[in-house]
Amino acid sequence: MAMRSVFDGGALRTEFESAGISIHFIPLIWKHVLQNPGCDLDSVPSLPSAAYPLLRSKFRAMTSSLAAAVDSKDRDTTKLLIRLQNGAFVEAVIMRYDTRLGKYNGNPRPGGVRSTLCVSSQVGCKMGCKFCATGTMGFKNNLSTGEIVEQLVHAQQFSRIRNVVFMGMGEPLNNYKALVEAVEIMTGLPFQLSPKKITVSTVGIIHAINKLHDDLPNVNLAVSIHAPDQDIRCQIMPAARAFPLGKLMDALQTYQNNSKQTIFIEYIMLDGINDQEQHAHQLGKLLETLKAVVNLIPFNPIGISSCFRTSSEQNVKRFQKILRGVYNIRTTVRQQMGQDISGACGQLVVNLSEQRSAGGASLLTDIEDLRI
Template sequence: MAFRSVFDLGAIRSEFENAGINTNFIPLIWKFVLQNPNCELNEVPSLPSIAYPLLTSKFKISTSTVDSVVESIDNVTTKLLVKLQNGAYVETVIMRYDSRLGILGGKPRPGGPRATLCVSSQVGCKMGCTFCATGSMGFKNNLSSGEIVEQLVHASRLCQIRNVVFMGMGEPLNNYNSVVEAVRIMTGFPFQISPKRVTVSTVGIIHAINKLWGDLPSVNLAVSLHAPIQDLRCQIMPAARAFPLEKLMNSLLEYQKNSKQKIFIEYIMLDGINDEEQNAHQLGKLLEMFQVVVNLIPFNPIGSLSSFKTSNDQRVVNFQKILRGSYNIRTTIRKEMGQDISGACGQLVVTHPKKGLKENSNLLTDIEDLRI
């Protein structure tokens, strides 16, 4: 019999309710498990006696295991290959930043070290984006909420995680219920990550966007737009045919009206495809009614899986200048991290560590080096 993760909230809540056990014990179980990673469920103190056989017969502290941990030569990016109970693998990436670096108004930036975790929501993906390595896997299966949360648990043993982005393997809104439940767990006790530090990314699943704000208020929405017109978008994102750009933008207007929050627009820069000046003006006109932050993403090579090339730096900067100068749209250029370990945007596809890369046998002896 397959066990369920103790972090599968729906499953454990249902079992407790059926057994007449107060569900308020669940967060306390999670707290003990997080503080005692090598414990057994029958060691959790102060539970009703009926809870112990139920927990040990149906749940595990972790249904997944960390198969490998690979550190990038940039010394700030770490990729975890996580093996699921069904034998499949997903990847999750830790990215460390120091927000004090750089100058803001002639003074050092406020803040300090922080870490963001990029989590996967599916094994593979059925969206088929032509610039993304994950799409080459096809769709295998959805992750449960517990399997999503376990990525945070594994990563938290390496460093303290402040932000979570659902930008790993899979289309989060195609696994809507599990993603919503996972976010609720992450933002509740004992994880207590601020909802404002959680971002859910989507290629534009309109019906899910329409209900996301009601289910996850305060969580950030990022939309993978990647082209300012429908025909071009369909060329590089075949799934866009099911989500016409006009309907998507109407949905985003309604979302912003309800949420009162900025929307993050992800735009991958493909040489000669979507990076021309006319594309920048088209994008500016498309977004001028919105409060958005546009994130220009340099294309990351994915080997023979794609023939696309990365836009040169000057073209990316010119694109940014048009959006900023002509349309007053806040526009950033993403600093890519972890390319050497295929941990950057669009590169996540299940691979085992190559020789020459630092792997878990070396890395885990130096965990303190990863703490922020």
């Protein structure tokens, strides 16, 4: 029988409660494992004696292992290839930003390097977006809560993680229960990440969006719109057929009314498909009732078989100018990082037949710079 990760919080709480062990010891276990990822759970200090045989028989400190870590040439991006207990692989990407090199609201910022971690929530993906390499894998399985949190544990050995974005392999809202529990663990002891520094990205799973604010208040929501009308969305995102754009926008309006939070809109720029002036006007009108930030994403090549081309810089700038100037929508163009290690947005795919990693995914504009 496969052992559970000690970061599978729900399972660990259930076992402790059944054994009459206080769940208040759980953060102490997590802190020890975070500081000693390869440890034996017998080495965790100061637990009740009954806890050790229970942990030994049913849990492991880490069920995943780091198979490889690759740095980009500028060392701003590190791609982690992580082997799961079932033999499958996922990737997580660390992106480093030096706050001293930019400004926020026009003012210089103190500090130094801060890091964002892009995590995966599934092996493969059901959504089948045609511009995303992960879609070529199909869907393999959901990650457990522990397997999601362990990506953060692995990443902490390389960099102090300040932000987490669920923009890696998979559709996070299709693994809803594990997503919610993983975020709850990340925002509790010992990780103590701020919910405001966690972003969940989705293609628009309406029924999950409808309950997200209640389950994860203050977490950022990013929605992959990628086209301003339903027909184009369905052409490039087959799963959009199940989530009509009109109903999705209604769900986002309700979400914002309840949460009072800015919604991040992701929009990949595909030459001749969704990057023309009329598309910019359509998108502006679509978003006119929302408080939103649009992130324009240059298309990253996903292989020679791709029928898509990257929009010209001229088209991207014109698109941005229309959204900003005509519709007063805050619009950024995503800075590309990690392309030399296939660590840029949409390139995440793990080719098991060749036992190699060929991609990553990342939020390439610092989420803290987008908050209003």
